[in-house]
Amino acid sequence: MKRVTLLAKRDGMSASDFRSYWAGPHGKLALEMDGVSRYIQNRVDKVLWSRFAVPAFSVDGIVELWFDDEEAMRRAQASSIGKQHIPADEPNFLRGWTLCIVDDPVPETVADGAKVVMPFVLKADTDRGMIGDQLTQLARELGLESLSSFCLNWTASSARRDRLWVEPLPPTGFAIFWFANLRSAHDAFAAEGPIARGLRALVDEGTAYLVDPLKMR
Numbered sequence: 001m002k003r004v005t006l007l008a009k010r011d012g013m014s015a016s017d018f019r020s021y022w023a024g025p026h027g028k029l030a031l032e033m034d035g036v037s038r039y040i041q042n043r044v045d046k047v048l049w050s051r052f053a054v055p056a057f058s059v060d061g062i063v064e065l066w067f068d069d070e071e072a073m074r075r076a077q078a079s080s081i082g083k084q085h086i087p088a089d090e091p092n093f094l095r096g097w098t099l100c101i102v103d104d105p106v107p108e109t110v111a112d113g114a115k116v117v118m119p120f121v122l123k124a125d126t127d128r129g130m131i132g133d134q135l136t137q138l139a140r141e142l143g144l145e146s147l148s149s150f151c152l153n154w155t156a157s158s159a160r161r162d163r164l165w166v167e168p169l170p171p172t173g174f175a176i177f178w179f180a181n182l183r184s185a186h187d188a189f190a191a192e193g194p195i196a197r198g199l200r201a202l203v204d205e206g207t208a209y210l211v212d213p214l215k216m217r
Contacts, residue, residue, distance in 0.1 A: 001073045002104040004153060004174055005063040006119065006167060008096030018060060019043050021093040027216050029089060030065070033081050035072030040064040042117055042211035049118075049189035049196055049208040056205035057167055058096055062117050066104070073101075087161060096165040102153035102174065113148060114185040115178055115213050119171035120199070120206035128154065128173075134198040135175055142188060149178035169205065185210060 009018040022041060030039065042062040047055050067073035076082045090097060122131065132152055139150050154173040160166035179185040189195055189208050199206055 001067040001070050002102050002153065003063070003065045003067075003073070004100045004102050004119075004155075005065070006057055006059045006096070006098040006100075006171075007061040007063065007094055008058045008165065009060040010091070010093050010095050013093060015060065018093055022061060023214060023216070026086075026089055026093060029081060029086055031217060033076040033079060033086075035067045035069075035076045036065060036217060037068050037072075038064075038066040039216040041214040041216055042115070042209075043214060045210045045212050047207060048116060048185060048210050049191075049206075051120075051200065051203055051206045055207040056121070057119055057171070057207050058165075059119075059207070059209060062119075062209065062211060087163070090161060091163055094164055096167070097161045098167040098170055099159040100155040100170055100174075101157045101159075102155055104153055110149070110178070113178055113180045114182045115176070115211050116185055116189070116208050117211050118175040118177070118206060118208040120173060120175065120203045121169055122172045123202060123204050126202050131173075131175075131199070131202050134202060135195075138188070138194050138198065141194060142184070146180050146184040147177060147188070148180055149176075151176050171205075182210075 027041065044060050050056060067076060135150060139147050152173055152175055155171055158170040187193065
């Protein structure tokens with residue numbers, strides 16, 4: 001079981017202070033939950049591409065959190081840490097929190113290079129297979145020398161925190177890319193590049209974030 005959470009930092013907080021608190025006191029608290037098998041903090045460095053001039057989502061960090069199984073996730077969420085201590089700590093460094101439970105049929109292959117996470121909202125009349133085909137074709141065109149790994153996670157359900165802002169429209173899914181280097185990542189998401197041309201017809205919203213992943217577990 002996997003959760004992907006979009007985080008917006010607290011107003012007035014610097015990016016460095018946000019990252020320090022997230023990786024320090026808050027990250028250590030999250031690691032106290034039983035059943036967490038893997039935990040990645042993706043710190044947003046920049047927006048590489050957006051469906052519109054203004055990015056679709058307000059994101060400073062993206063959490064990827066895996067659990068051993070569905071029961072382990074349920075127990076973690078019902079524990080005192082998951083139910084009380086983590087929500088109480090979040091306003092110390094967050095303004096926004098949008099959680100998505102996703103399917104993870106083919107987990108990403110972690111590689112060296114540049115990681116890009118792209119949450120998106122499909123157009124109402126777009127079949128999920130169309131965006132998968134589009135991105136798979138892109139992967140073939142780019143080749144392993146540029147794109148070493150790519151996977152899609154589809155949102156099964158979403159949640160919000162009462163005390164925090166939430167994205168008005170949760171992502172339909174997330175595309176996760178590992179590029180061989182920064183140049184390849186920038187080239188792939190160029191304004192008139194293959195991803196931009198293909199996705200404009202498929203998604204209502206979408207933003208590609210170049211991230212700096214920190215492996216917590």
